[in-house]
Amino acid sequence: MSKKFMYVNRKAPYGTVYALESLEVVLIAAAFEQDVSLAFIDDGVYQIAKGQDTKGIGMKGFSATYNALGDYDVNKFYVERESLEERGLTEDDLMPIVYEDEDDDWAEKPSVKIVSRAEMAQVLSEQDVTLSF
Amino acid sequence: MALEINGQSIALDEEGYLENLSDWTPEIATALASGEDVELGDEHWDIINFLREYYEEYQIAPAVRVLTKAVGKRLGKDKGNSKYLYSLFPYGPGKQACKYAGLPKPTGCV
Amino acid sequence: MSMLHIVNKSPFERNALASCLGHALEGDSVLLIEDAVVGAIDGSNFIEQIKVAMADKSVYVLGADLAARGMQENRVAEGIQVVDYAGFVDLAANNEKTQSWL
Numbered sequence: 138m139s140k141k142f143m144y145v146n147r148k149a150p151y152g153t154v155y156a157l158e159s160l161e162v163v164l165i166a167a168a169f170e171q172d173v174s175l176a177f178i179d180d181g182v183y184q185i186a187k188g189q190d191t192k193g194i195g196m197k198g199f200s201a202t203y204n205a206l207g208d209y210d211v212n213k214f215y216v217e218r219e220s221l222e223e224r225g226l227t228e229d230d231l232m233p234i235v236y237e238d239e240d241d242d243w244a245e246k247p248s249v250k251i252v253s254r255a256e257m258a259q260v261l262s263e264q265d266v267t268l269s270f
Numbered sequence: 271m272a273l274e275i276n277g278q279s280i281a282l283d284e285e286g287y288l289e290n291l292s293d294w295t296p297e298i299a300t301a302l303a304s305g306e307d308v309e310l311g312d313e314h315w316d317i318i319n320f321l322r323e324y325y326e327e328y329q330i331a332p333a334v335r336v337l338t339k340a341v342g343k344r345l346g347k348d349k350g351n352s353k354y355l356y357s358l359f360p361y362g363p364g365k366q367a368c369k370y371a372g373l374p375k376p377t378g379c380v
Numbered sequence: 381m382s383m384l385h386i387v388n389k390s391p392f393e394r395n396a397l398a399s400c401l402g403h404a405l406e407g408d409s410v411l412l413i414e415d416a417v418v419g420a421i422d423g424s425n426f427i428e429q430i431k432v433a434m435a436d437k438s439v440y441v442l443g444a445d446l447a448a449r450g451m452q453e454n455r456v457a458e459g460i461q462v463v464d465y466a467g468f469v470d471l472a473a474n475n476e477k478t479q480s481w482l
Contacts, residue, residue, distance in 0.1 A: 205336075262405055
């Protein structure tokens with residue numbers, strides 16, 4: 138039976154290497170075909186903000202890669218509503234990340250799920266393995 | 271390492287992947303392949319072009335599992351299996367095709 | 381299905397403790413280690429939040445990290461339990477899961 142893996146992301150991208158490291162571990166671990174979820178809490182919500190343009194800071198942007206995760210069967214992106222609100226953001230500020238449902242004639246479905254802090258706490262408690270970044 | 275082509279020297283890493291992705295041209299792909307005794311036909315180019323488009327969109331090289339699935343979807347079920355891909359790229363579709371396409375080695379690919 | 385939450389950053393510098401307390405569930409344990417121990421000192425700005433959490437969760441602090449920062453156990457706010465490394469191991473063993481708040 139596959140285990141439930143949760144990657145908890147609480148840092149904005151680019152200022153530290155946490156966000157990129159998390160993404161790379163998710164991609165590597167995806168080869169093991171586990172049940173993977175991602176949580177975006179606190180400044181972590183900025184990792185999937187749309188319109189990221191890194192030209193001016195001379196770093197390679199990696200936001201486009203989140204859109205590839207659906208191909209790796211990673212399609213549960215839990216985003217905390219309170220974290221968005223505290224930062225003056227809404228769901229419209231996030232990339233419209235989707236996946237194609239193989240069991241539903243490749244229909245495109247949203248990967249992002251906005252949850253309350255209480256719901257997030259519940260989701261976090263239901264995992265087998267939690268990796269924090 | 272370097273590849274000499276048309277009087278130019280193209281930098282390669284120790285495994286033969288392009289140091290600078292922007293150096294890539296179809297001629298370089300052909301030269302990298304012939305260095306490994308592979309002659310690129312249309313079926314190879316289908317995969318190489320697919321990889322370049324995938325990288326352009328997502329900024330990563332796809333894992334073999336993803337490549338297989340995507341090729342099956344795009345080029346037909348009979349081609350969406352590792353047997354077909356290995357027949358084109360015997361050293362491993364991820365590694366070898368990505369090299370010719372000028373991409374970095376796929377994440378998680380040993 | 382209780383969880384041990386581990387916090388290692390000072391709450392004066394980062395929001396890891398606040399975020400942890402906002403996501404821990406009833407019956408969970410919270411352990412403060414490394415720089416996070418400064419939040420457990422009686423009179424710190426974070427004691428009120430910790431007291432609220434202690435209504436249905438347990439809060440612990442690692443003694444060695446307190447000592448390393450010149451703090452004796454008697455400086456820790458009431459209700460927060462001081463543990464040694466063996467106690468740390470017990471906490472990890474007695475909870476089904478652990479989560480770090482970096």
